[in-house]
Amino acid sequence: MAFLTPNCRLISSARLLSASPSAPRLRFAHAQAMSSCSTQRVFQLKLDPLTGNSEWVVIEEDAGETAPESLHKGLLARTSYLDMLNDAPRNKAFREAIDKAITRPCRVLDIGAGTGLLSMMAARTMGLMDSPTCHGNNGSVTACESYLPMVKLMRKILRANDMAKSITVLNKRSDEVRVGVDIDSRADVLVSEILDSELLGEGLVPTLQHAHDMLLVENPVTVPYKAIVYGQLVESTYLWKLHDLYNNEAEISDGIHLVPAGLERIIGVKLQQHPMHCDAIKREIKLLSEPFRIFEFNFGKRPESHGETAVHVKATGSGQVNAVISWWMLQLDEEGSIHYSTAPKWITSSGAGNWCDHWKQCVWFIPGKGVPLAKDEEISLRAVHGDTSISYQLEPHQPISTGQDHNVKGGDFCLPLSPERIAIYGDAEWRHSVLNAIKTVLQRRAPSLCIIADDSVFLALLVARLSIASHIMALFPGLQDKGIHYLKAVADANGFSMDRVEFVRKKTANWTVHDTHKKTVDLLIAEPFYYGSDGMLPWQNLRFWNERTALDSLLSKDASIMPCKGLLKVCAMSLPDLWNSRRSLEKIEGFDHSMVNATLGACGDAADGGPCLPFFVWQCGEVKELSQIVTVMEFDFSRAISPCQGKAKVKFSEKGICHGLVLWIDWVMDAEYSTVVSTGPDQRYWKQGVKLLPTPVAAGFHGSTDAGEASCLIVETSFDPSNGELVIKHIPS
Template identity: 90%
Template sequence: MTLAGTGPSAKPLIRPSPGLAACSTLGTGLLSMMAARAMTLRDTPTCHNNNGSVIACESYLPMVKLMRKVLRVNDMARSITVLNKRSDEVRVGVDIDSRADVLVSEILDSELLGEGLIPTLQHAHDMLLVENPVTVPYKAIVYGQLVESTYLWKLHDLYNNEAEISDGIHLVPAGLERIIGVKLQQHPMHCDAIKQEIKLLSEPFRIFEFNFGKRPESHGETAVRVKATGSGQVNAVISWWMLQLDDKGSIHYSTAPKWIALSGAGNWCDHWKQCVWFIPGKGVPLARDEEIFLCAAHGDTSISYQLEPHQPKSTGVDHNVKGGDFCLSLSPERIAIYGDAEWRLSVLNAIKAVLQRRAPSLCIIADDSIFLALLVAHLSIASHIMVLFPGLQDKGVHYLKAVADANGFSMDCIEFVRKKMANWTVHDTHKKAVDLLIAEPFYYGSDGMLPWQNLRFWNERTALDSLLSKDASIMPCKGLLKVCAMSLLDLWNSRRSLDKIEGFDHSVVNATLGACGDAADGGPCLPFFIWQCGEVKELSQIVTVMEFDFSRPISPCQGKAKVEFSERGICHGLVLWIDWVMDAENSIVVSTGPDQRYWKQGVKLLSTPVAAGFHGSADTSETSSLIVQTSFDPSNGELVIEHRPS
């Protein structure tokens, strides 16, 4: 029997003596079909007869239904049994007849362990597999490399970056160096995109090895002696993994960056990236040929690191936050934004301009911006400030209390309101009119959302309409929806419609999953850091397609713009973002476009790529421009994006 699995919801595929397989997503179905086909071959060493069974485990019912469609299309519905269960819910003698002798699995994330590889394998070896089973993959090896990078440093060390900025605002005051930080974890990232901003300080080194044929331990530690190949400041550990798929070591797959010369390395892949572990503060200085110890520890679902200049007595990694019990965890990009001198200056100037016109008696911070809260409290001592912190909640208030003295304000002037703004009355504002309503806008926990989902601010401004003073200041004043046509070959290919995969017809999934290509009905719109999208090229000038006016209550919006190609190439999609106009004079604009690497943009992929050319070109296959039309529906916050050749 063969078990197969891919992902946290369903776990692995297995194969007991007669033959069993279990999978967990669309990949589960593919692995199951590949296993069933392999079992029909006479030279399959693990299958002694053709009566072996393949069992696929999938806990997510919609995916089970889709998988069964794929099996029927490929005439394999009778060859594979699909269980609507996780593999750790499967019982021998109830769901399957006997233990499996083959395990086929793909339950890996960028870190390797994050989708539950270890507990899944533990249960499989304890309850579902024979002793010494055949496994695909055979084993996985985690590698690492020490690097210096100013960019990576800015993503986590707000204290030292802020020390170089003299604007009077102290998000990280002295003595509270770890009051704000990134979560202690490995952060997935396409490191090839910043190759020119990385200095390698060591050769790659092996960290952990996981043998899929053996029951893994829940905890493991190691200390790796690393010799420096150059001098510098170790800002991060970049890690990746390599799969050895067969026991002979002839088939490998690696998530290594392109600068590592390994078989299978270097292909852009959206679902598997490298991982970055940030070294605290400014990093650890290292001289050429100096040796240092990297202490690594893994649990059931994660791997952590610590650098030690000398041989450690224990390889355990200390995860305790020193210098205070409280730490506000933010994303690396948010840390970098708060430490960006240009961004801070833009916001500071906008607030100062508002306050110079009139000191507000009542100011509302509508989003999760701790920077705005500190800024207004610091600059306008006489104002009463109401903070909503819809995502941060009590964590935001706890943070403000910790840094109030260092920023010269009292918490007496700040009020935290839990009530939804849609239900506010004059009693909630103490019968005062709101003079200043501001946001960045930034909503905690919205890192994976499309840019226009930050128009939540417009909804909240609308809910407060009756409570605003006649001359209330709204910041930002408006939002400009920008668009640029781009070549996005790698990203488009990662979302293209499916046809034949390993000889199996998968076209039936396109309508359900959404895809690009000839068989697709419109391309998807997805949030991405464009700079991490592999091969990218701008093909047009940036144009404004729609405007959101926050001085008025929210309403449906429509926009239309002509996007003219300025470069030849293949256009795979439209990249959209919002530039926030902070002041009424339109002099201060905060852009969230592709050249600003700390924000995600929205990508509307085209069903069929367009050959971009110039006006008057003799090549009839080329298009000189596109007409882009957008419409915003405030009832659901959705943005409809349409395009056609002009």
């Protein structure tokens, strides 16, 4: 849904707003309008996680670059720009390559300019500064950036570095730029960094195609010069569990068949590369091959939209190929002396390398249990790239992806879930806990009407199978028709009839007794899990509580609510890699970036240490718990949603440097607390919220605290149901 004024058109940004800071800069949609007075507007989509409602927030160009930092902080503090700008090896490599490539005044184009760092490097190399002495230099630099909030930030940075008049800023996508209109002539040099973890996901191929066709001279100089994609075959039980629900479920004897025999592909991960910090699972990986080259992309040449290659890989050991792990290496100069790599640490002889979150390795899952491979056996890997992705096939064992989503029709239907959700549904301990909780409730009372408030197909199957007298209404707010289509496909295998299951599209806020067929609701349950919410903070799953509140008048007096409580947990941790990736900026390769720290939510400069962000904490580089786990606040789902406050003393139990607080929710399924489902850091399939401290605290513990050390942190939290925000305050003590 989008509201577009006349003369507006929907476009996508070259610099991408992240829904999840642990992912690269993800794509988003915004609208840009040009009025008669040339005022630009961007409509940024804003989602309310508690209601599922969305609205378009207007960002206007004439709000002024001197507007308060708070104007754009909410938009930019949750992106990966800060992490990227703190990547010193990346910055140094680009600076050295640009200094080497530009040997005379020339015309430079920077596509996806971000803060303008590469543009300023190019301008400095040519001696272009906001100074009268620079007049007569025929060099020029044009910075092309389509995301308006970042353009505003870039202009502030250019002014602070005396380059506002030396660099032309275009608030456009590069494929909207016209020679003779936006730029005087074709550019001699292209500098750009529009790369994601997969390399191609930010539109590298179509961007280079248009640039070579319309914006660059023949045989231009480019920085980077080229990129090479590498891969390696691996065996890993952990990676196998992230995608093969059928074979994992076969080992669980609970009678629930999420993936019945004959429907092995009814649930699966999307055939794509999945970004992951593979160093975090190094000990759970068996390498089955040496690294091998897959594709090479020369930035100085027009790339093709489609490419294929076959790589013959010799096994270095015996095992089961569960995945292809891939990464890329940039050669930034033509001679090949300046490089940058996203390879895992086991590839480098020293194992050294700085942790960063904006680029990870990628994992391509081999379907099923994988492909058996004997030492010295040779296997053929077929790789295909399109405009924005790369896919693989171990011939002849695996169908290759077309890059299209699965169609919802007949036997071809597949419910695509995230790898972590696949692993949760195949986890015997998790299933046992939830199954026991449901059985306990059903033994007390057979519900006449049960509502599945979230997107859990597992809960829908459980209740439908275990309570033959219940009518089930599934909200499936994210799955929508896909959820019901799935239930129809597996109903027979799970022993229930679909005439007892109903999908309701109507918003719960508008329900009446007629919507529940004049029945009261006896059982309202959720995991809670919301389809497509992988980048959400833990408390944003409290949409379940909001739905329960909307249905309050329709609940029976003794209705069972599951979960009945949520416990907000907190632990103080040492997180040096994560903290350093989001630390405040000063000079980057000689260019002052300090004025953007508050806007980007930096640590060490912002008063509150920046926003609370979702991460898989176990993938955040070096991590150490420094305190016991404490409950700081409770959410009581037996009551209507309301503001909550909490306060706790988090005592340090280990010495070290505390960089932040890690928060999550433990879901209490029953009033007796017999079943509690934790989503903490030791449970690797859920993201936690991380609130970094503005300044790290030296942690001691009671009885051995030295001078300058703190024995605890006083943590205060407050939850506002009007916007779903959780405010977190902390004081060393």
